[in-house]
Amino acid sequence: MKFDNESMREVFGKTLVELGEKHDALIVMDADLNTSTRTVLFKKRFPDRFVQCGIAEGNMFGVAGGLSYAGFVPFPVTFAAFASRKALDVIFMNICCPKLNVKIPGCYAGVTAGEGGPSHNSAEDIAIMRSLPHMRVIDPGDNNELRSAMNEMMAYDGPVYFRVPKVIPPLLMEEMQAFRWAKGIVIREGTDVSLIGTGIMTSICVKAAEFLEAEGIHAEVIHMPSIKPIDEDLIVKTAKKTGRIVTVENGSVYGGFGSAVAEVLVEKYPVKLDAVGIKDSTFGSAPIRDLLIHHKLTPKDVAERAKNILHAKNVQ
Amino acid sequence: MKFDNESMREVFGKTLVELGEKHDALIVMDADLNTSTRTVLFKKRFPDRFVQCGIAEGNMFGVAGGLSYAGFVPFPVTFAAFASRKALDVIFMNICCPKLNVKIPGCYAGVTAGEGGPSHNSAEDIAIMRSLPHMRVIDPGDNNELRSAMNEMMAYDGPVYFRVPKVIPPLLMEEMQAFRWAKGIVIREGTDVSLIGTGIMTSICVKAAEFLEAEGIHAEVIHMPSIKPIDEDLIVKTAKKTGRIVTVENGSVYGGFGSAVAEVLVEKYPVKLDAVGIKDSTFGSAPIRDLLIHHKLTPKDVAERAKNILHAKNVQ
Amino acid sequence: MKHLTKKKIDELNDMAYQIRRMSLDMITYSQWGHIGGTFSQAEILACLYDHVLRIAPDNPQWEDRDCFVLSKAHASPALYAALALKGFIDYDDIYTYCRIGGLEGHLDMLETPGVECSGGSLGLGLSYSAGVAYGLRLKEAFHRRVYCLLGDGELCEGQIWEAAMFAGHHKLDNLTAVVDYNKLMAKGFINELMALEPLADKWKAFGWNVIEVDGHDVEELCNAFHKVKYLESTGKPACIIAHTVKGRGVEECEFNYKWHTHAPSVVKANAFLHELSCTYDKAKGNDLKSAANGGEGDLNYIIEEHEYEVR
């Protein structure tokens, strides 16, 4: 895998500026986190289109609704933990119900607030956000895809939640592939088991597949950045091929990404699925690396889970 | 089916008083809804243990955390829509993370706020609440079970969310059965298809099963009041028996009850499941009856869905 | 002060009467709604819709319009009545209140022409209004103004104070908040349940100009709106604290929390209508009717009835 040298939040900040050049209506809103979330870049370039809200997330999302109604495309920016937990009713009432054109980044998403601990990490954001009416949900896998997804969401008129982890991610694909709604990407073909990752966890899957290959197991790796809408066809296709699925997310499996895949499988083509993520707990306070290890979210762990599901006797 | 003549909120209010007689530490908190939620009964009986918070749900849940820490067992009471959407970060940080002994009713749950519309109905509460760490989730099916569940939760030291719909429900079981954690109940044996309901939707399933029986289809009906933890064994057992599952909830199927059942199935025994509920929309504003009809949540609709899943050819 | 003509005053009071009458009709017909907070704001809405707001009923999306946000959206019948009286919606639409495909029990901006903000959950409207006001200023649409009507009980919600701080800090002087200070929230008197006083001091401490008026006196109300629009552009948002009577117009409902949310029987509704028409010296008009069963949402019906006919 190639490695990038830019952090995703930096790419997020830069892409906001790029989009700002193209779209006069784009507005960036801050709740006192602009140097962390890198919206500071937009603030410097377009001071007039940068709205400071102070540490008041509820109000920020409400103001976003109003700005959208007045014809702007606001990006109210805060950490994923606060975007999903602090102001849900506002997002529901003033953004989702009226289908307003507001784009909500979830910065430091999942486990990537690291030392910030349970308050700052976000294990539930996928489950919460995808339960909201009209809300689309994206967890991009690398810097190219984040940039592509941000361009794509500008072409869509409606609310979007997208994760922006705080990591320097590997490059998932040699060649840049455009983000498309409800489209997953086959990163690696395989026949024995399917590893379906979302966000930065796909890179973990890729490495896990290498481990498995070394043991003679051919794992298919699928990347699923578009969680809602999800790529039902691809899920069914890989299920038919391998009959065994492992989903990998850095978040809670209750209602989360694994659950979204499970919903598709039981409806269309029921096969076994093992959802890797966390269960009924929080991402504690430690460097990201230690948290991934602690919560068994490393390539070795994923490979292990894949082997288990492969060797479990077919229950049906 | 026998019919009750008392509304669930009334039973909720009375049970609070009964529990208040037994438990000196029980405190009821109100956010300006006491005559609607029927906590007014507790207020009259135990004025000193009734805390008025005004229309400020966030603060109410925070105060609940503090009261719990001071040794009380608070019931902060508001509508399910507000309990799940208005103060999620507080519930997460001050109740779930520290595992405090707070019991959170979701009044007028699901579709039962009727005319109140999207703001007052709660389609996402199950998805949201079960994503929270340490939170247990209950959707009781009738008045006996609601009372029993409230007694049971007093014996459990930790956060619980439970739905209190605003309906006069049928009596689900002839004989009173105690609520037990992670225990579902077989209401009717069957071999062709399993209808698994939660909350008041189980009564819809019972009637649907009668329709199906009339057409020679033997539906098993299972009631699942304990959504988290859920009865994995019973789900697997009925899946083995019928191989076809229809879940029924008055809420969003994205991350909701159907999703919780799907999670179990794909992990333990994958079979087809059709999740009846709403998808990516809201419960609009109309009498409950009209909403159930509009969203296709009546016994006839459920029977129809069961027939569809039964007649769909086995995909595997 | 700009004085209103006697004729205008009569017109405004007449509109307030119509708003009450039509709201009562809606709530009785649908058997659902909030009389108390609907009646208390009748004069405020009459002044806004018949005198203050720049609006174009034949073009609800008129790009030069003012924006009115009813944050206390449970009092939507009054707004629907005003919209019907001005021609944004049809008069008969009021009989679709709380029906599938009809007027929302609270507010849905996607469905109803003239409704500028969805609502129903309290505490949200001022943030949204501040967003619109901020956006309008950014677009240099300086002549367009934003008005937000808040409940007094609603002021318990912290987001109101976040929005107040935001609007004060950003000097949104194109934004006017009106507090329908009817002294009650849903279940009782505010000073007993969660005291608000000193209320004017709160707004001042958050950077707002404050004017207190009698919220049932259309002259005082219009003067206050005139003042914030033309005389006090001091770089601050303005808050009009309108002292009102919850349930105003029907004695049984006045300051009576039991009529916060409750639909009258047809008999009672007709008595209320009679009282209203006497007070306002109007002919009573047709008797009010009820179309719904209402009640506790008995599942019996849905389970035992085999034919479901949507009303």
Place this chain on the structure above:
Amino acid sequence: MKHLTKKKIDELNDMAYQIRRMSLDMITYSQWGHIGGTFSQAEILACLYDHVLRIAPDNPQWEDRDCFVLSKAHASPALYAALALKGFIDYDDIYTYCRIGGLEGHLDMLETPGVECSGGSLGLGLSYSAGVAYGLRLKEAFHRRVYCLLGDGELCEGQIWEAAMFAGHHKLDNLTAVVDYNKLMAKGFINELMALEPLADKWKAFGWNVIEVDGHDVEELCNAFHKVKYLESTGKPACIIAHTVKGRGVEECEFNYKWHTHAPSVVKANAFLHELSCTYDKAKGNDLKSAANGGEGDLNYIIEEHEYEVR
């Protein structure tokens, strides 16, 4: 006023120094943390833990204790230092800050003896504190008091004002809020980003008594605590607005938002320690060390390294 002895004053200032020194050590060692808001509250915590609070380090759950809630939980190093100095936790625990199984980056009441409230998300602490205060009064534990330390930027959060209204309405005079008014939030000066003034008026308008003090003057602080405890039981909660300097003690950090959240290199940390020890006339002691890689969470490591050894 009750006068502090010179000795006591020295002790308190010494504790404030130790709090800063240990916090710096923690933040440097873990390569994560918030220096600015940690340093600004050093004297406040020293006074609370060495003079004001009724606590029993050998029995953190002592049923007669006062309750201290650090709502601005990102400044937890100062609290951990105070807890270590008082003996609630071991001195060496500070080197487990932000490590699996160690001290939380913010606060976890289940894991750390003496921590009475979990935190990390701003705006929540005052509600919780009000809950404890309400509960203590209900239990007639009149001698037990609750103290809640708030950030000034944190006051943007509406829930603070909900809690303020609640405490004012319920006359929780066993509750004292302290505002660490260090004039900055995370990314700049408060008066530029979201102005708070007139701050005292806000608290008064929400029903609180207010005392303003120099938050780095231990005598003024202790007098204020004394006053709210013994002299002003007027049926109101009290707010002590403590004027402080963000980053106080190290010139480079003072009023400098860049040091709100940022871990110093070891070289820089030792320079800071030197500066602190000069100011407080202390021996510098051992050099500070760093144990972590820190940085941007490079996934490279987790993907390419085959052996994962938890540090």
